């Protein structure tokens with residue numbers, strides 16, 4: 598059992614004399630004041646030097662003029678921002694859902710709007726190229742060529758260069774965030790799933806290009822097939838019927854047997870078959886229907 602008697606004797610810190618404490622605080626106070634004063638003087642000197650440089654730098658003057666002329670041409674632009682969302686009613690559909698194709702479809706549906714938004718953001722980048730060219734001309738032509746009697750050339754040049762770089766207009770980076778989300782919530786709302794893809798500006802441009810190219814391909818294919826079908830003239834029909842002796846090439850039936858004869862594409866037009874005699878044959882209706890679009894020969 599512990600008693601007070603077993604406790605170690607109380608050790609007090611040696612008392613700090615009051616006047617020594619005051620002296621310490623005074624020292625800290627004075628030190629802080631000196632540091633602040635030095636910092637203030639340094640800031641004033643720096644400011645004064647910058648002012649001197651700005652006042653006599655040809656490069657900074659020319660940059661300021663250029664900036665005034667260019668500012669409105671190279672504004673920073675807001676991101677292209679849009680979100681699409683689709684809900685599906687089964688987990689299987691959710692798992693299979695092709696977000697990238699849906700994104701392409703979404704973007705292509707508002708194609709003109711996107712093209713316009715993209716162009717609005719590309720125009721400043723083109724102006725910026727010109728601006729940057731002019732900045733480089735000033736850099737090579739004037740930067741580091743001015744001086745001031747109260748500053749060494751090296752110091753002048755260092756301050757001038759720093760100020761010059763700080764004053765250049767920023768590149769108007771085009772940005773975008775277009776999102777497509779697919780969601781599924783189980784019947785009793787117990788589980789919710791969600792996936793999404795984001796397109797940035799470059800992806801939006803590429804996605805739009807790809808979607809347009811694929812649409813162009815599809816319409817070209819459709820046009821080619823249309824053309825192949827239109828080549829099937831009555832003259833060509835007669836030529837093929839005559840060549841095939843007015844008989845079905847599969848079963849041999851003729852009109853005399855009651856067969857209705859058709860001219861058939863051996864390789865279907867839908868599979869890029871051409872409307873040329875080598876790819877055409879006479880078939881009776883039943884053989885033709887039996888053949889359908891299946892590949893024979």
Ligand SMILES: [Zn+2]
Pocket residue numbers: 845846847848849850880881882883884885
């Ligand atoms: Zn037949």
